[in-house]
Amino acid sequence: MKTILTILILIFNLTLFSQVDKAIGDYQFSITTKDGNLTEWKLTLNENGTFFFQYYSNVKFEIPTExxxxxxxxWTMKDNLITFICDEQNDLDKKYTLNFTNSNARFIIKSPKNKTDQIIKTRVKFLKSDIFWIKGTEIFKIEN
Structure with a gap:
């Protein structure tokens, strides 16, 4: 009985780790308007539990334009919910000004149970954040 229980626990843990492995990678979303304005979000989730985020905009009628x-x-992930944490002393400085503490995102992937031809792009959708303009943003995984 103990052997069966141990095997079931191991299988369950492997399933959890495989979801985290699937989340690791680069994500990007870009919008280009007819006027040539560009807005771009980039997110990298690293294997060692760190992340990097870049927001870039080039809007002709804003000051500064770029x-x-x-x-x-x-970052950590549990049940497809990614939690972001920033250490104010180590992660924030003149270059890295966005504080992602209190930010959560849903990791969205096509379920292995879904056998349809429906295309579901792997993505991260921000559900909650103190950064007001990031809430609701979806950033899609760059597939290699």
Whole structure:
């Protein structure tokens, strides 16, 4: 009985780790308007539990026209919910100004149970954040 229980626990843990492995990678979303304005979000989730985020915009009628805003910190995932954490002393400085503490995102992937031809792009959707303009943003995984 103990052997069966141990095997079931191991299988369950492997399933959890495989979801985290699937989340690791680069994500990007870009919008280009007819006027040639560009807005771009990039997120990298690293295997060691760190992340990097870049928001870039090039809008002709804003001052300054070009903006780069960065964030970094640590991330964890449980039940497809990614939690972002920033250490104010180590992760925030003149370059990395975005504080992702109190930010959560849903990791969305096509379920292995879904046998249809429906295409579901792997993505991260921000559900909650103190960064007001990131809530609701979906950033899609760059497939190699």
């Amino acid at each position: 903006k780069n805003i960065y964030g970094k910190g640590k």
